[in-house]
Amino acid sequence: MSSIISGKSYQEILVVSDGILERWQSIVDLLAEFSNVPAALIMRVGEGLIEVFRTSASEGNPYPLGATEHYYQKCGLYCEHVIRTDRKLLVPNALEDPDWKDNPDVALNMISYLGFPILYPDSTPFGTICVLDNKFNAYSPKIENLMIQFRDIIEFQLAQLCHCVNLETELEGFRISERFDMTFPEESSTDPQERLQGLTGALVQANRQLQDEIQMRMQVERELKRAQQGAVAASKAKSEFLANMSHEIRTPLNGIMGMLQLLQHSELDDEQKLYATNAAEATIRLTALLSDILDLSRVEAGKLVIRSAPMNLRDCISAVETIFRPTAMGKNVVLTFDVSPDIPETILGDATRVQQILSNLLGNAVKFTDKGGINIDVHPLPVRKDGRLWVLFTVADTGIGICEDKLDRIFSAFEQQAEGYQRKKQGAGLGLAICKKLLGLMGGTMSVESIENKGSTFYCCLPFQLAGESEEVAPPEPVKNKGKASVLLVEDDCLSRLAVHKYIQSIGLDVQMAGNGKEALEILLKHSFDLILMDIQMPKMDGVSATRAIRSGKAGRRNMNIPIVALTAYAMAGDKDKFLASGFNGYLEKPFTMEDLGEEVQHFLASA
Known part of the structure; x- marks a missing residue:
């Protein structure tokens, strides 16, 4: 079927009805709720065109209907890539993705993206269905499968509209599309009444086929909604x-x-x-x-x-040192800390989570080091244009190290280097998995170098905001003897x-x-x-x-x-x-x- 009708493309002449828009609204609302993201959108993207057809009504959605076209240009960067490549685009964290991290048009409220192309019946692009989040999000296979189902529903509805446009055009010329079994060659009866009756019969037959397909798709939608409700109930029960x-x-x-x-x-x-x-x-x-x-x-x-609140990074590090120094001394392991004096006294961040990450890393280092020492270095990186201060944490030990074939598994939950009945160290294998996920939520990065039987070095880079003069950490109140x-x-x-x-x-x-x-x-x-x-x-x-x-x-x-x-x-x-x-x-x-x-x-x- 051609996408050109009377010299015009589907994009130029196709009008989406209010009824279909209402169904698309239900789709994006369900998708945003199921995916637990601020925004799900159906966008039409073409040459010089960015149009949001529907956007979810979820709380905190930064992409409202009726916003200016310029407002969506940044989201359009992702969607245009989907249209250009004609395939799925997954960006879990644009700040780390080599294709996006240096792009000045990537906004902070669009850190992660998942989108699929939506096509007309002739495979020309209509736009995208996508979800956006303002934090790291890898999006599960369940979310991808749901989006594929919704995309298929949208493409089917677009196909219906295109068929109607084609049929209306052919009716004017008393011609029937090759889609239908009944055809009328030009040398057949020239009686307009007979040709009109034949065309009407073909339209009735096509309508029955479309109705059957609509019923099937509606059944799929109902099943998807029940599945989504079941998933929400299961999550609540969990x-x-x-x-x-x-x-x-x-x-x-x-x-x-x-x-x-x-x-x-x-x-x-x-x-x-x-x-x-x-x-x-x-x-x-x-x-x-x-x-x-x-x-x-x-x-x-x-x-x-x-959370982001005024914190003293040196106090965090000191608290972690207080916890682990007695254990290190008991093993005759030297524990040294090098905290750069260039780190401001007060910064904005989540002190509890920073301390949790450092405790997990230092706890592992102490656990797996029986001789030698452990060095903890904390140094600031140059302040970026957005005003954020990045701090590099390095935890290096002379412990047992990690064999090369296990390096890609240590950040998975419940994974450990030693397996079976001869494990020498206790633990559930959750510490590094939690560190990795916390760093992702905080916009940070993590890497490791290790040589078996020689030691390991973990690198964490975390962003903080510089604190103003009014955001100093309040000193603890003295205890009065009452x-x-x-x-x-x-x-x-x-x-x-x-x-x-x-x-x-x-x-x-x-x-x-x-x-x-x-x-x-x-x-x-x-x-x-x-x-x-x-x-x-x-x-x-x-x-x-x-x-x-x-x-x-x-x-x-x-x-x-x-x-x-x-x-x-x-x-x-x-x-x-x-x-x-x-x-x-x-x-x-x-x-x-x-x-x-x-x-x-x-x-x-x-x-x-």
Whole structure:
């Protein structure tokens, strides 16, 4: 079938009906939701033409309908490449892609892109269907398959429109397209009435065929929608399961860790101290494994949020050094840090995630190095035109190294160099996978050099924003000695309650206990306290309901502003912000060390 009708192309004469536009709107909305991206678009791209036919109504979509053509020029760069090459284009991270990273027209809200060409029936280009994200996104095969299905639906609908245009044109000349089985050669009957009847019959037959195809495609759309709804439900069920699993593991683990720490501070002989210390270290390792599993699931689900706030990079590095220096000294491994003085005192970034990346890298270096040393170098790179400061972190060790055939696998989840029953080092193989994914979310890069039996060097490059004068990191408040204070502990788990109770008493504070929120309100009506330590999940009345009741004055007006710290096993993304928004002043996730608890208590007692 020719794309030229009366000397004009489909692009020039084809008009997309409102009904089809509504169906295209449903397609991009479903695609954006399923892909968990800010924007999905159907664009028409031609010579000197960039037109957005439909764009998703998802929250945060930076590409609204009705924007100027110039607004879409940057997105059009990707789409024009798709049209020119007539194949899929996947750009997980334009800032690292050699074909795009130096292109000044790549905008920060278009870091990743996935697009497929949409063609007319004669294989000439109509445009693209694409998804865009403002962060690293590799897009799963499921998303690609869904986009292919949607592209096929759009191409079928375009084919219908083109067939109608052809039929209308032929009707004017009493000719029928070669698509239909019935043809009327010019030397056949010249009676216009007979030719019109034959043409009408052919049109009826073609219409039946099109209706059958439409029904089939609508069935495919319904199945896709059900599959998408099922995927959303499965994702929600997975998140709920992870949250429940985290809570149910952290609660007893907190009690075990607390009792072991109390045991360590009691009168023990050397052998008993060794047992208690080893058991406490095992609980710390189990806690780290649980956190790694949850972090990996958050990243893969796109629910891990990277924050940007004033931070002191030297403090981050010092905290990591404090954790690992005792272990390195115990192995007679020399640990050296070289932090460039050119790094500003305050920068903008996610201190927690930076510390997590460095902890994983340094933890691996200490684990796999039994002699020699480990060097950690931190140096800034020249500030770029966009104002970002890139910092290069280098962690080099003289450990066992990595064999060459394993280098491409070490960044995959649960992959380890040693396999089978003779592994010498413990671990789940999640640290480097999490580092790689975190760096991708933060816009950074990572590489490794290694020689087996000689050592490894890991390179991480991370971008930070320079901080203004008003964004300095506030120094910690000095702890004031207020003398003996009183604390109300609200906790339903017997083991955790006993451990916290004994520790609070050991630092010289009065403590009274309640088993749920209802008991806490009854106690507060009769007594006053300087601080409340509140569990979240409890029978009769949970911690959130109790806190809201206290803030509303149901425990007496004198207690409305009392500091309340959440001691909770809810540690999923967003939990801390949710609890602070509901009236809590502080948050401590289980399992916590008694030192962490002591710092939190002293902080709020000092500011009371």
